[in-house]
Amino acid sequence: MMKNIIIFLTIIALSVTSSYAQNGGVRGVIKSENSQVIPYVTVIIKELNKGTISNDFGEYELKKLKPGVHTLEVSSIGFDVIYKKITIEKGEITTVNFILKESKIMLQEVEIIGRKAKTYKNSISFAATKTATQLKDIPQAVSYVTKEIFADQQAYHINDVVKNISGVNQFSYYDDFSMRGFRSGNTYINGLRAVDLFGPQPLLVNIERLEVLKGPASAMFGNANPGGTMNRVTKKPLAEDRKAVSFTAGSFNTFRTALDFTGAMNESKTLLYRLNIGYENSDSFRNLQENKSYVIAPSISFLPTDKTRINFDLVIQNFNGKLDRGQPIYGATAGTSLNSKGNTPISFAIGATNDYHKSDANYFTLSLNHKFSDKLSFNTSFMRFVNQEDLFEHRTSNKYALDAAGEPIPTLMGMRISARQNKKIAENVNNYFVYKLKTENVSHKILLGLDYMKRVTPIGGSGIWTSGSSAYLKKDGTVARYEPANIDDFILDTNGNPVPNIPHFDLENPQYRLAYPNDYILGGYSQPEEKYSSIGYYIQDQITWGKLQVLLGGRYDKFTDYANYNTKNEKAFEYAKFIPRVGVVYSATDHVNVYGTYTESFEPQQTRTVGGLSNGPFDPVQANMVEVGVKASFFNNKLEANLAAYSILQENELVTDPTDDTRMLQLGETSSKGVELDVVGRVNANFSMIANYAFNISKFETTPADSDFKKGEMRPNAPKHQGGVFAKYKFTGKILNGISLNAGTNFVSERNSADGSALKFPSYVISDIGATYEVDKFVLRLTVNNVFDKVHWVGGYSYHRMFPGAPKNYLLSVGYTF
Structure with a gap:
């Protein structure tokens, strides 16, 4: 055996x-x-x-x-x-x-995995062509600001960082900007359209980078602004463990905290997570103003195979503060400088002590990328965005008080009340196939897609208000527009002047008080149900033939807007247009690309501007642009520059009729021509920088006879010159090891207001300095903004609503990584 x-x-x-x-x-x-x-x-x-x-x-x-x-x-x-x-x-x-080698473009056409780099420079855009494309190969200017710049500048809001982008500056305190001379339009998150918040500024803690695709982008996004499209790219999970927390304190009783955790949830690294949390509790340099905000943003990426990738983002945002409508100014009505002594101080704000603005802005996105083969992939993204608002405010009537003779009293500001509660919902779905085809000498990346968007204001919203035209009390208990010829019908004060429904605000001796709706004679309204939608069919081919790249694209966009939605008087307004896009890139050397492009924009007028008006509907706003430029890299591709020259022509923009606020006027042609330069990256291992300059002539070419704007005048809040530079130097020697110093300056030239050249906002130059000390896993940062304490105005509308910039202030933060 x-x-x-x-x-x-x-x-x-x-x-x-x-x-x-x-x-x-x-x-x-x-x-x-x-x-x-x-x-x-x-x-x-x-x-x-x-x-x-x-x-x-x-x-x-x-x-x-x-x-x-x-x-x-x-x-x-x-x-x-x-x-x-x-x-x-x-x-x-x-x-x-x-x-x-670390991948420049990971196997994704929609952004599923986060950006691993920790530098100022970014090399890829997913929104500009809907596919992952090197910025140097995009035949259009794309500017950006990364989270690393946010950190070094201690920026917490979008308004803090737009100074780093050529041709973009603030129009007001809101989510509201001027781009190449045109006022900004829709808000985009990861290339999908959100509800326009306008008022509160979202925190930046969950934002990877801010991108601006310059000029018209309707071939990609449908109805879009001709000056540019701002896209917020959220942070996505990484396969490596990174954890960081920070705490910040500063001027104006500012307290902030932020948390950023990311990593793998299993050993195979097929399930990744990222969690960003931010909180801010701060006052302002302006009276009454305060802000309490938080954001909670978890993100999950699932990579079941090397061909399928899925990402889910949830963002919960809450804002609790006051809506700062800017300030009126006295003295300047006589033509004096806004910076003259004796004018309204920049700390001055109008309102009541118990005014408030509360807003929840929550959204989730679901994205999928599947590769059928090395040649064919399918991509889909869906976003649902819900904004719920509760507002009660005392604001200006945009008119001064009137005396008995009907003449304005420039030291007393007319007031009105605005209060509303409503909800707005936006849903987007974007689907497209990408097919890669290569012959002996020519390669194609062909994109074929469809997207659908709808925005709904559901029934149930309502508000109370007092109009500026019904501002004075009558003896019969009603309110009406004051007319000197009928003075005997109105209640008069001890000086013989008409008594307002809402007390005037004294600009020389401001008094803040508690005020409630039952103190006044108010009107009310029920928010009607609203809806608009758009559907777009688009095709694009990115062709490469040796050193030559050609982008050919087109989109057929159909926009439907509903007046009196869900009522027996419902009426649909439909607009449709084919929008072309043509671009060429030529690689002159390994480090220099030259490009040219032609593209268009298309913006139908929505029912909130055509419905209820006595002279609507109106033709869509349309524009076209020609742009040429050079994109170059230096210092072994660590520093990149984009020089662009452009010409934009727009027609059919709407403005309020200055003689009747129930009517709108459609302008003729407006133009914008200019040159822009953006430089960002590292000169060497120690020196990082971002710099920009823009020269822009944005003016009215033709205007209606009864418009406030005149032919040849510059557009509102469109500076002729604007730019800045921010640089950081990190010491590596034995004595100063761990220390970094930074400094920045930005300038904006004189700008017209919405009153045209009658009111100009002065030019300004602002300088900031900062220092960082890194020891072990701790980071200490000190930033002093507006170090020379310059009075300046970042934007505004008229004498009654202007937006001053912050005086000298500091931020001190401590961070820890583990």
Whole structure:
């Protein structure tokens, strides 16, 4: 029996030995370019359909491989895929090590995995062409500000960072900007349209970067502003563990905190998470103003296979404060400078002590990228955005008080009440296929897609108000517009002047008080149900032929707007247009690309501007642009620059009739021509910078006879010159190791107001300085903004509503990473 067992075991051993002798294997170590081992890398032999995953030490091994020539495929999230031919010998284990390069464009057409870089520079845009495209290869100017710049400038709101972008400046305190001379329009998040908040400024804690696609972008987004489209890109999960918390205190009783955690949730790193939380509690340099805001933003990415990627974002935002409508100013009505002594101080704000503005802005997005093959992929994104608002405010009537003769009293401001509660819901879905085709000399990236958007204001909203035209009390208990000829019908004060329904605000001796709706004679309204929607069909081909790249695109957009929605008087207004886009990029050298583009914009007028007016509806706003430019990189691609020259022509813009606020006027043509320069990146390992300059002539070419604007006048809040620079130097010597110093300055030239050239906002230059100290895992930052305490005006509308910039202030923060 024992003899038989020995014979059997001998046969088994010989069989195994023979098997190993007939076959071979491969093993090795996988590292990154900085010599760090990379775990959980997928290694596959394509011909044999056999594979493995590297261990915690980056080691892999495949056994029992048939001898011969095979192809090894090595892939990992965030790294370029490597294909390598190897020869397997009989009875031998071949050693093959790999060094993976970090991927410039990961295997995604929608952004599923986050940006790993920690520098000022960003190389990719997903929104400009709807596919991951190198910025240097996009035939249109794209400016951006990354979270690393947010951190060094201690920026917490969009208004804090637009100074870093050429051709963009504040129009007011709201989510409201001037881009190449045109007022901004829709808000976009990850390329999807959100509800326009307008009032509160969202916190930046969950934002990876702010992008501005300059000029018309209707070929990509449908109805879009001709000056540019601002896109907020949210932070996405990373496969590596990163955790950071920070606490900030500063001027105006400012307290802030932020948390950013990300990493893998399983060993295979197929389930990733990111959690961003931010909180702010601050006052302002302006009386009465305060802000309490928080944001909670979890994000999950699921990577079940190397062909399918899914991301889910949830963002919960709450704002609780006051809506700062700007301030009126006295003295300037006589033509004096806004900065003259004796004018209204910039700390001055109008309102009542118990005014408030509360808003919830919550949204979720779901994105999927699936690769059917190396040539064909499908991408889809969905977003639902809900904004709920509760507002009660005392605001200006945009008119001064009247005396008995009907003449304005420039030291007393007319007032009105505005209160509302409503909800707005926006839903977007964007679907497209990408097909990559390559012939001997020419490659194509063809995109074919459809998107749908709708925005609804559901029934149930309501408000109370007092109109500026019904501002004075009559003896019969009603209110009406004051007319000197009928003075006997009105209640008069001790000075013989008409008594207002809402007490005037004394600009020389301001008095703040508690005030309630039952103190006044008010009107009320029920918010009607509203809806508008758009559907777009688009096609695009990115063609590469040697050094030449051509972008050909077109979109058919159909926009439907409803007046008296869901009532028996419902009426649909439909607008449709085909929107072309043509661009060319030529690689003059390895580091210099020149480009040119032609594109258009299309903005139908919505029912909130055509419905209820005595002279609507109106033709859509349309524009076209020609742009040429140069994109270059320096210092081994660490620093990049974009120089652009453009010409935009727009027609059919709407403005309020100055003689009747129930009517609108449609302007003729307005133009914008200019040159812009953006530079961002690193000069060396120690010196980082971002700089910009814009020269812009944005003016009215033709205007109606009864408009406040005259032919040849500059558009409101459109500076002729605007720019700035911010730079940081990090010391690495023994004595100053860990210390960084930064400084920045930005300037804006004189601008017209909505009153035209009758009121101009003065030019200004603002300077900031800062210092950072990094020790172990702690980071200490000190920033002093407006270090020379310059009085300046960031934007405004008229003498009654202007927006001063903040005086000198400081921020001190401490952060910890683990």
